[in-house]
Amino acid sequence: MSRAREAERRARDVLDPVHFDFLAGGAGAERTLADNEAAFARRRLLPRVLRGAGAPDLSTTLLGAELAAPVVVAPTAFHRLAHPDGEVATAVGVAAAGGLMTLSMMATVAVEHVADVGVPLWFGLYLQPDRGFTAAVVARAQDAGCRALVVTADSPVRGRHTRDLAHGFRALPEGMVCENMRDADWRVRDLVVDADLTWDDVAWLRATTSLPVLVKGVLHPADARLAVGHGVDGVIVSNHGGRQLDGAVSTLDALPGVVDAVAGRVPVLLDGGVRSGTDALVALALGADAVMVGRPVLWGLALGGAAGVRAVLGDLADELAHALTLVGARRPGDLTPDLVVTP
Ligand SMILES: Cc1cc2nc3c(=O)[nH]c(=O)nc-3n(C[C@H](O)[C@H](O)[C@H](O)COP(=O)(O)O)c2cc1C
């Protein structure tokens, strides 16, 4: 069992069961949640031998950020449900691992405090119908030092989270708020998920900010082409970790179509179900420039705060380095699709 999977098993024992279910759960019958992982399990590697790969080198540059490995932390809400220090502890762990963290707009710690840690940061943005408010959030994230915006595109409505509905989980515990949702008067606003969003809103954002913009939640190749056509700087193949449309295709199955459509014009990232270095290797071989991880980071955080996050990310990188050598490659960029088969 990979360390990330083991961490999930152990995190269940230390977390409040309602909070564990919020973090772990998915939408509907959780078919997409399960299939994200199952898609990796369906693949096998066809390694090359005697290639003199030498010592592995995972170092990666992504939109100007230098990373120890092509593994980025996905935006996830409410880290203080997992650990009292919340997103600050996550940031300390990610920094120690030489990684990059995407901070959710729904974080329970303010972006300025997280940025103080000094970790390379991207900001996970939910476009709000109030463009003035959105622009203010973007300016705040940029002023704090965030280096890119990750726009969530797959949430025109909230996912129906079966476990949360069963528990009646509707509100954060007393004293916990979304610190980045404060308006000019420092009042906390509610998140509005907006079914009227279109590519025009992405064009508006593109024109509003000088930061790189990545669109997260792309599965269809036509949307990948539209994203590039709207001047985005990266496309993230994601189904929100199976938390939005249950029955949506697994991200690994969607990846090749998006990679073809993007045709190398901007980086393509994938998240959903990455639980081991071998999973990461499969996604990289099929054309992803980097993978993102969501829940494994939360399990590390729950188990050991910053040290737990560092351990989860470190284990993923170690496993990836090991698998890289075993398939005959030295760098992630040496990986090719022929190394992956579906028997
Ligand atoms: C608890 C939780 C909160 C999340 N919050 C956000 C969020 O605020 N914004 C967003 O774009 N995606 C959010 N996601 C989705 C993740 O960014 C990511 O797509 C997903 O977790 C990847 O799948 P994985 O958990 O299997 O790695 C969240 C996921 C989880 C599990």
Ligand SMILES: CCCCCCCCCCC(=O)C(=O)O
């Ligand atoms: C605290 C009760 C639940 C409130 C849900 C707010 C939506 C948060 C959005 C975060 C997210 O994307 C997710 O998948 O979760």
